[in-house]
Amino acid sequence: MKSMRFDILTIQAIFEKHHLGPIDRIEYSDRGIVNPCIFINDHYVVRVNARDVELPKFDNEQQALRMMKSAGIPVPEVHVFDNSHDHLPYEILITSKMPGIDVWKALETAPDESKIKMAYDSGVLLAQIHGIGRDKFGELALSSNNKYDSWQQYLEEGMKQRTDRCLKLGILNPEEAERYVYVYKRAHRLFRGISTASLVHNDYHFANMLCADGEITAILDMEWSISGDPEFDFKSLSFKDELTDTSVMQKAFLTGYSTLRKLSPLFEIKQLYYQLFETVELISVSYLHWGDESYQGFKASARSWLEQIEAAWPAGD
Numbered sequence: 001m002k003s004m005r006f007d008i009l010t011i012q013a014i015f016e017k018h019h020l021g022p023i024d025r026i027e028y029s030d031r032g033i034v035n036p037c038i039f040i041n042d043h044y045v046v047r048v049n050a051r052d053v054e055l056p057k058f059d060n061e062q063q064a065l066r067m068m069k070s071a072g073i074p075v076p077e078v079h080v081f082d083n084s085h086d087h088l089p090y091e092i093l094i095t096s097k098m099p100g101i102d103v104w105k106a107l108e109t110a111p112d113e114s115k116i117k118m119a120y121d122s123g124v125l126l127a128q129i130h131g132i133g134r135d136k137f138g139e140l141a142l143s144s145n146n147k148y149d150s151w152q153q154y155l156e157e158g159m160k161q162r163t164d165r166c167l168k169l170g171i172l173n174p175e176e177a178e179r180y181v182y183v184y185k186r187a188h189r190l191f192r193g194i195s196t197a198s199l200v201h202n203d204y205h206f207a208n209m210l211c212a213d214g215e216i217t218a219i220l221d222m223e224w225s226i227s228g229d230p231e232f233d234f235k236s237l238s239f240k241d242e243l244t245d246t247s248v249m250q251k252a253f254l255t256g257y258s259t260l261r262k263l264s265p266l267f268e269i270k271q272l273y274y275q276l277f278e279t280v281e282l283i284s285v286s287y288l289h290w291g292d293e294s295y296q297g298f299k300a301s302a303r304s305w306l307e308q309i310e311a312a313w314p315a316g317d
Contacts, residue, residue, distance in 0.1 A: 004036045004050055006088070011038065011046065014087050018080045018094070020044065035223070039097060045076065049091040049223075051289075057223035058093040059083065059141035064222035065095070067132050067199060073125060074098070074218050098218035100210030107206065114214045116252045121216050122209060123256025126233060129219070130261055132199035134227035140199075151229050152191040156184040159277060165284045171299070172283070180280055180302070183309050187273060190266065197227035204236050231267055235274040269312065276305035 005028070012023050021041075029037040029045075035057075038046040049057050062081040069075055076095035083091045103122075107115055134140075137154040138147040146161075148154045163177035172180075201208075202224040210218040226232075237253075254263075264270075279302040286295040 004048075006036070006038070006048070010087050011040070014046075014080075014082065014092065014094075015040070017086065018082070020079065020094070043097055044079065045095050045097050047093045047095075048088060049093075053090060056083070056091065056139075056141035056143045058091040059143055060139055060225060061093060061221075061223040063140040063142070064199060064201075064225040068129065068219065068222070071128060071132055073128055074216065075222075076218060076220070098210055098220075100212035100217040102207055103209040103211045103216065104206040106211050110214070112248075116248060117214060118206075118211060118216060119249045119252035120256035122206070123253040124259060125216060125219060126201070126204055127257045127260035129201055129204075130198045130230035130233070134197040134199060137197045137227050139226055147227075150191075151194040151197070152184070152188050154226075154228060155187075155191065155273070155277060156181065159184050159280065162277075162280045162284070166280070169284055169287060171287050171295075180276070180306060183273070183276070183306065186313075190270065190273070191229070193264075193266075194229045198230045200226050200228045200230060200232050202226055202233065202236065204233050229270070230261065231264060231270055232274050234267075235271060235278050272305060272309050272312065276302060276309065279305055 008023065008026060011026065015021065015023060023040055025039075025041050027039040027042075029039055034051050036048045036050055038048075040046055047058070049055070058081055062078045065075050065078050069077065076098050078093070078095055080092065080094035082094075103118055107118070110118070136147040136149070137151045138144070146154070146157070148157065159181050163172060163180050166172035167174065167177055201219070201222060203221055204219075208219065208221040209216055210220065257263075279298055282298045283295065283302055286298045
C-alpha cells in the first residue's frame with residue numbers, strides 16, 4: 001500500500017470538512033506498509049484503511065488511543081475518525097504527528113545502555129496498557145459484534161472466524177479447520193481463570209514505537225487492539241525485533257513489565273495457544289498478500305503450534 005496516492009484536492013476536502021485548515025505541505029510516509037500514511041503540514045498524520053475495508057480497524061484504534069491518552073501513556077491525539085466515505089471509500093483516521101524515529105531504527109546505532117533502557121521502558125509501558133480494564137472481551141470498535149463475556153469464548157469464536165476464512169479460500173480442508181477450533185473448545189479450564197479483560201495492543205514491538213534522545217515518545221498502530229488476557233500481547237514479542245534477540249534485552253523488558261504486573265504460572269502453555277491463534281490468521285493474510293513462500297511458511301508454523309498443543313495434553317484426557 002506504500003504506492004497508493006490520493007488527489008490533493010480530496011485530502012483538502014477532508015481537512016475542510018473537519019475544520020483542520022489549509023494544506024501547505026504533504027509527505028507520504030514509508031510506514032504505510034498496510035495502511036497508506038500521509039504527513040500533513042508536519043503536524044497531522046492521515047491514515048487510510050485501504051486493504052482491510054471489511055474491518056473497523058480505525059474505529060478500533062481510536063477507542064484504544066483515547067483510553068491510553070486518558071491513562072497518561074504517550075500516544076497520538078485523535079483529531080478525526082471518519083467512516084462516512086464522503087470523499088474516499090475507506091475509513092480515515094487523522095491523529096497528531098509524534099516526535100521521534102522508530103525505536104528499531106534507533107537501536108541500530110544506540111549504545112548498549114540505551115538499548116537496555118528502552119527495553120525496560122517498553123516493558124513498563126506495556127504493563128501500563130494492560131492496567132486499562134474493560135468490561136467485555138474482544139474487539140473495541142463500537143460497530144463490532146465481536147464482543148464476548150469470556151476470554152475462552154473470544155478465542156473459540158475467533159478461531160472459527162479465521163478457519164472459515166481459510167475454508168472459503170480453499171486453503172484448509174474441513175478436517176483441518178475443525179482440528180484448529182477444537183483445541184480452543186477443549187481449553188476452557190486453561191482460560192477460565194481470566195475473568196477480567198485488559199486492553200491488549202496486539203502488535204507490540206519496537207517498530208510500533210517512536211523514540212527521541214533515548215526516551216520512548218509514542219506507542220503507535222493500535223488498529224488490532226482488543227480487550228483480553230494481557231499475556232496475549234507476548235506472542236508479538238517472540239520473533240519481530242531486537243526486543244527478544246538477547247537475554248539481556250529480554251530481562252530488561254520483563255523487569256520493566258514486572259514493576260507493575262506479574263506473569264501467570266500458566267504463561268508458557270498459554271503462549272502456544274496464542275501463537276497458534278495469530279499464525280492461523282496469517283495463513284489467509286499471507287495467501288492473499290505476501291506470496292506463496294510466506295503462505296507455506298505460516299501454514300507449516302500453524303501445524304507445528306497445533307502439534308505442540310496436542311502433545312501437551314494429558315494422556316487419556
